[in-house]
Amino acid sequence: MSEPLPPTPGDDGDAQRIIFAISAALLVLVVTYKIGQSDAPVQAPVDQIAADAPFAPPAEDTIPAGPAGDAIRHGRMIFTATSAHAGQYVGNGLTCSNCHLDAGRQANASPMWAAWVSYPAYRAKNGRVNTMEDRIRDCFLYSMNAPASKAGTPPPYGDDIYRDLQSYFAWLATGAPTGKPLPGRGFVKLTATPLGHDPDRGATVFAGQCASCHGAGGQGQANPDGGYSIPPLWGPHSYNWGAGMAGIASAAGFIKANMPYGQGNTLTDQQAWDVAAYVDSRERPRDPRQTGTVEDARKRFHAKGDYYGTTIGRKVLGGG
Numbered sequence: 001m002s003e004p005l006p007p008t009p010g011d012d013g014d015a016q017r018i019i020f021a022i023s024a025a026l027l028v029l030v031v032t033y034k035i036g037q038s039d040a041p042v043q044a045p046v047d048q049i050a051a052d053a054p055f056a057p058p059a060e061d062t063i064p065a066g067p068a069g070d071a072i073r074h075g076r077m078i079f080t081a082t083s084a085h086a087g088q089y090v091g092n093g094l095t096c097s098n099c100h101l102d103a104g105r106q107a108n109a110s111p112m113w114a115a116w117v118s119y120p121a122y123r124a125k126n127g128r129v130n131t132m133e134d135r136i137r138d139c140f141l142y143s144m145n146a147p148a149s150k151a152g153t154p155p156p157y158g159d160d161i162y163r164d165l166q167s168y169f170a171w172l173a174t175g176a177p178t179g180k181p182l183p184g185r186g187f188v189k190l191t192a193t194p195l196g197h198d199p200d201r202g203a204t205v206f207a208g209q210c211a212s213c214h215g216a217g218g219q220g221q222a223n224p225d226g227g228y229s230i231p232p233l234w235g236p237h238s239y240n241w242g243a244g245m246a247g248i249a250s251a252a253g254f255i256k257a258n259m260p261y262g263q264g265n266t267l268t269d270q271q272a273w274d275v276a277a278y279v280d281s282r283e284r285p286r287d288p289r290q291t292g293t294v295e296d297a298r299k300r301f302h303a304k305g306d307y308y309g310t311t312i313g314r315k316v317l318g319g320g
Ligand code: HEC
Pocket: 079, 082, 094, 095, 096, 097, 098, 099, 100, 110, 111, 114, 115, 118, 135, 136, 139, 140, 143, 144, 165, 185, 186, 187, 239, 243, 244, 245, 250
């Protein structure tokens, strides 16, 4: 055994210092590179954050007393328990707030405070200027499948249902600016992915992330005393082929920000597109605009963006 050598210039100590210095330099480089690469938005100035923050509707317990408050409260009940309060015009198992979440308060789930300040407005879907009443009527006709309801139609124009829903929406929009698009209106718009969307890939996402609540057959969970604790996504008790949610881009935007329930923004854009394609390639109630054949209606109303009139499996979709 020889004695340990006395320290000499260029010993381990120096080598370690050099390695340390090189690693530190590399670390700085890597970190700088990562920051450069990061797609996290650069922190916005404070005044900009305030301007972009979604509008906050008033707290639930501030609905006033008296006749105006009664109309607001009744409108809210129609919105959150539509079958119980406007049942003769509902032809499926849904309620307005199944899609317009948190009783119409939730940004990026088509909130009603943002809708209220946006009408009257032209809509390409029906080619005319729509009042808020027209717009609500369309959600009864398609999303709530009114043709299969007891009345067979949406509420007639002038019905108190519209008055009270609008009282609720106007109250939600208390203090909101008009004539200015509000952040959080409608759904998020997802850009198309290079892979496109595919129902088969979506089936896997559905089985893993959605079926536990909505059921393997998309049928939701019915309450023993009527209604649903989890809404149906397709089949005879869901929205019909004319509904906005039957459009894959709309469904993808809704799902991305809001589903799985309570875990919005956890799916990748690809998963959101694929699972939307899966949900919207299942059969559902017929499009009330269809007067002739499915093929005619496909050309007139479904030229792009959904699976109506296409063949999935061995069946042409759209027969109801
Ligand atoms: C199956 C889901 C679904 C149900 C149920 C539903 N809606 Fe909608 N609603 C939509 C979609 C999709 C849109 C379009 C969202 C967008 O702008 O991207 C929409 C839009 C609206 C708008 C216009 C929003 C805006 O900013 O222009 C109003 C108002 C509205 N719905 C009211 C209702 C009412 C009232 C009910 C119940 C009677 C209802 N909806 C039920 C899906 C639904």
